[in-house]
Amino acid sequence: MPPFFANFRWQDGLDILLVAILIYQVLLILRGTQAIWVLAGLFLLFLGYLFARRLELFTLEWLLDGVVKSFFLIIIILFQSDIRRVLSRMGRKALAPSSGPGPGVSEEICEAVDTLANHRIGGLIVFERQVGLSDYLEGSVRLDALITWELLVSLFWPHNPTHDGAVIIQGDRILAAGCLLPLSKAPDLDPTLGTRHRAAVGITENSDAVALVVSETNGTVSLARNGKLTQNLSRLQLRQELQNLLEPNDQRRSLLDRLARFLGTS
Secondary structure (H helix, E strand, C coil), X not given: CCHHHHCCCHHHHHHHHHHHHHHHHHHHHHCCCXXXXXXXXXHHHHHHHHHHHHCCCHHHHHHXXXXXXXXXXXXXXXXXXXHHXXXXXXXXXXXXXXXXXXXXXXXXXXXXXXXXXXXXXXXXEEEECCCCCHXXXXXXXXXXXXXXXXXXXXXXXXXCCCCCCEEEEECCEXXXXXXXXXXXXXXXXXXXXXXXXXXXXXXXXXXXXXXXXXXXXXXXXXXXXXXXXECCCCHHHHHHHHHHHHCCCHHHCCHHHHHHHHXXXX
């Protein structure tokens, strides 16, 4: 048996597993955000430092040496908001009984969507899931308010400053309104679709979010997920979709299901 395995303890295996889970969680939550590209840039600087040291490029090594020695301090300064978000999300996923809105919240959303559709008022509601959407909050109106159908309707009411933007929902709270989202450039999208529908598809291409759209033109309701758009949903279909996507019943889950949810795979 190789010396490495001869001295390998079960504590070492647990140590490796816990570090892997921690790194995976951080990458999963930062996926689709600008922070992941900053991390990639820092990693390239580190590779450049190793390259300069190996080839004895003393000037380049001296320039990069300060960056490498202050690596952890740089990460804390650059990612202080992301670190808070990662810790908060990991705690919520591990301890919270549910990762999405409850049944009462779904009813409030359905009521709001019905009202908007009946009055031909456009709306775009985005449900944050495992991947954070903080990059899309810049320039928005921060609310952190409980979800009610009256509030949702008022946010999209014509001439309201938040009318043309998206509402982002996190758990059972409205996180922000008037959010600007990336537009999908998928060539197979219906060319007659407006900006709201393209924004709904765009945000689901860049994250695991679910986006709900009410058409201003004909009052139809559509749901976007994984870069795909399902159109002309009835209220019954919408309620069922919201329950399936956003209301997992954790009480019926096994220990393995809970672990999969914590790891971000469920």
